[in-house]
Amino acid sequence: MLIDARTLPTDAVVQADVCVVGGGPAGITLAAELLGTGNRVCVLESGGVTVEPRPQSLARAESVGLSYYRVDATRFRALGGASHRWISARARPLDPLDFEARPGVPDSGWPFDSEHLTPYYGRAHRVLGLGPFDYDAASWEKERSRLPLDPAHVVTTMFRFGPLDVVLRRRQRLVDGEDVQVYVHATAQELVADDLGSRVAAVSVASGPARRFTVRAQLFVLAAGGIDNPRLLLLSTGAQPQGLGNGHDLVGRYFMEHPHTRTGMLRLQGAARHLDMSLHRRRSFPDATVQATLTPAPHVVRARSLLNSTWWLRPIPAALTSPAAAALSAFREGVTHRVRVPHALGHLRTLVSHPVDTARCAGELAVERGRGRWLTADRAFVELRAMSEQAPNPASRVTLGRQRDHLGQRRARLDWRLTGLDRESIRAAQGILDQAVREAGIGRVERPLGDERPPALIGGGCHHMGTTRMHPSPRRGVVDPDCRVHGWRTCSWRAARSSPPSATPIRR
Numbered sequence: 001m002l003i004d005a006r007t008l009p010t011d012a013v014v015q016a017d018v019c020v021v022g023g024g025p026a027g028i029t030l031a032a033e034l035l036g037t038g039n040r041v042c043v044l045e046s047g048g049v050t051v052e053p054r055p056q057s058l059a060r061a062e063s064v065g066l067s068y069y070r071v072d073a074t075r076f077r078a079l080g081g082a083s084h085r086w087i088s089a090r091a092r093p094l095d096p097l098d099f100e101a102r103p104g105v106p107d108s109g110w111p112f113d114s115e116h117l118t119p120y121y122g123r124a125h126r127v128l129g130l131g132p133f134d135y136d137a138a139s140w141e142k143e144r145s146r147l148p149l150d151p152a153h154v155v156t157t158m159f160r161f162g163p164l165d166v167v168l169r170r171r172q173r174l175v176d177g178e179d180v181q182v183y184v185h186a187t188a189q190e191l192v193a194d195d196l197g198s199r200v201a202a203v204s205v206a207s208g209p210a211r212r213f214t215v216r217a218q219l220f221v222l223a224a225g226g227i228d229n230p231r232l233l234l235l236s237t238g239a240q241p242q243g244l245g246n247g248h249d250l251v252g253r254y255f256m257e258h259p260h261t262r263t264g265m266l267r268l269q270g271a272a273r274h275l276d277m278s279l280h281r282r283r284s285f286p287d288a289t290v291q292a293t294l295t296p297a298p299h300v301v302r303a304r305s306l307l308n309s310t311w312w313l314r315p316i317p318a319a320l321t322s323p324a325a326a327a328l329s330a331f332r333e334g335v336t337h338r339v340r341v342p343h344a345l346g347h348l349r350t351l352v353s354h355p356v357d358t359a360r361c362a363g364e365l366a367v368e369r370g371r372g373r374w375l376t377a378d379r380a381f382v383e384l385r386a387m388s389e390q391a392p393n394p395a396s397r398v399t400l401g402r403q404r405d406h407l408g409q410r411r412a413r414l415d416w417r418l419t420g421l422d423r424e425s426i427r428a429a430q431g432i433l434d435q436a437v438r439e440a441g442i443g444r445v446e447r448p449l450g451d452e453r454p455p456a457l458i459g460g461g462c463h464h465m466g467t468t469r470m471h472p473s474p475r476r477g478v479v480d481p482d483c484r485v486h487g488w489r490t491c492s493w494r495a496a497r498s499s500p501p502s503a504t505p506i507r508r
């Protein structure tokens with residue numbers, strides 16, 4: 001049931017068992033899973049049904065760290081959240097390595113291992129419409145081919161792609177039904193504690209600059225995303241002066257992205273130029289859409305204390321290996337993400353001093369954009385695009401900024417930072433790939449990270465993570481292994497039909 005919160009009288013009080021703050025993929029999925037459990041569930045969504053300028057302006061944040069796209073170009077205030085702008089709903093389970101505490105990677109390791117989540121991946125697959133749960137490259141290889149690389153160095157990893165509107169369709173089920181109250185234009189302002197200060201009893205909600213109402217519930221779920229969850233906790237100073245759950249100054253820390261880097265090039269030689277590597281192109285089968293990437297073998301990553309990463313391959317025409325191509329794509333990224341282009345003057349000089357290359361590149365890029373294929377099909381050059389794990393870094397963080405939004409709340413301030421290990425790991429992974437292709441006798445990796453001129457930019461992937469770190473100890477994490485904020489009691493509520501068992505933390 002959809003309710004526009006602007007129609008509620010000021011000072012209204014809504015009663016619920018479970019109140020979900022945020023109507024993005026997480027909030028909508030959770031609310032849908034609670035259907036039929038007998039709980040009175042309400043969802044508070046800051047935006048409207050579609051992305052509207054006024055609520056969207058609430059997503060603006062100060063950005064003071066790494067050259068980063070504008071935060072409000074990566075998060076969308078509307079029922080459906082960031083899924084409103086998905087261009088490819090790609091998915092794969094986390095690797096066992098991702099959960100391990102790795103020597104050489106400070107603060108790494110989860111309180112449980114990957115097996116703990118295994119039972120839920122099948123369910124997530126159904127929710128996301130991803131088809132059968134199968135990530136074995138061999139299953140797809142019957143019809144498509146991969147590069148012949150020694151798995152002792154590099155393994156072929158599969159990604160799956162789901163329908164782009166899967167969250168919006170699920171949203172519709174909530175809106176059409178009577179069981180869940182979905183409030184739009186309802187921005188949570190502050191979590192309010194009970195008289196004992198041990199439990200969150202209510203949330204104060206704004207439906208306009210001077211309009212407030214209250215939701216009282218047994219259980220509050222923060223599903224406002226990796227920037228607004230810590231923001232809301234930090235704004236909740238009535239409950240705890242330094243921010244709710246922030247007794248150890250951890251809320252907002254360890255902000256992570258998946259660093260995305262377009263760096264290096266696979267140069268295929270001789271007969272290898274004609275190798276079939278169609279498994280690396282996105283391809284739809286009747287029950288699934290798949291694409292392969294290349295990943296450094298887990299035992300090598302462990303042994304060398306690196307971060308995990310994976311590489312997308314894209315054969316490109318020779319024209320796009322020129323410096324003019326890098327300059328043009330830097331400007332294209334700047335326009336797409338509406339940010340200042342680093343080294344803009346240098347790029348401009350490159351374009352002016354290489355007019356022929358510039359014209360060729362522009363032609364190739366225009367044709368690719370229009371028809372999805374290149375003018376010249378040369379298979380000697382394969383662009384490498386890295387998607388990497390970021391090292392946990394307490395200095396990379398979300399705090400409250402000085403500016404205020406139109407509802408009067410302090411905006412988020414993002415200070416995204418990478419460490420030397422983040423860059424070293426990307427470069428080392430390129431080295432591992434280089435060794436594998438050389439040993440296979442098919443070519444080499446050229447222009448690894450740091451050797452390109454101008455230097456490759458490390459951007460984000462609109463994946464906001466960290467900021468409410470999970471750890472069994474309140475001194476090292478904001479939430480416990482069951483996602484409950486340390487130090488705050490939760491009331492009894494009726495669990496979902498097939499609710500997850502409590503996590504059993506691994507002792508570290």
Ligand SMILES: Cc1cc2nc3c(=O)[nH]c(=O)nc-3n(C[C@H](O)[C@H](O)[C@H](O)COP(=O)(O)OP(=O)(O)OC[C@H]3O[C@@H](n4cnc5c(N)ncnc54)[C@H](O)[C@@H]3O)c2cc1C
Nearest residue numbers: 022024025026046077081082088090187188224225228462
């Ligand atoms: C262009 C793009 C492409 C992406 N592609 C992929 C992909 O292929 N694969 C993938 O895994 N991920 C992808 N992502 C990331 C993915 O969208 C996010 O991981 C996902 O949306 C997170 O879901 P969420 O519900 O936690 O947060 P969000 O989607 O951010 O939703 C949070 C919701 O909370 C609301 N909200 C915020 N603050 C408040 C408040 N105070 N009160 C009430 N409501 C509030 C917001 O309006 C929003 O609707 C992509 C993101 C973008 C932008």
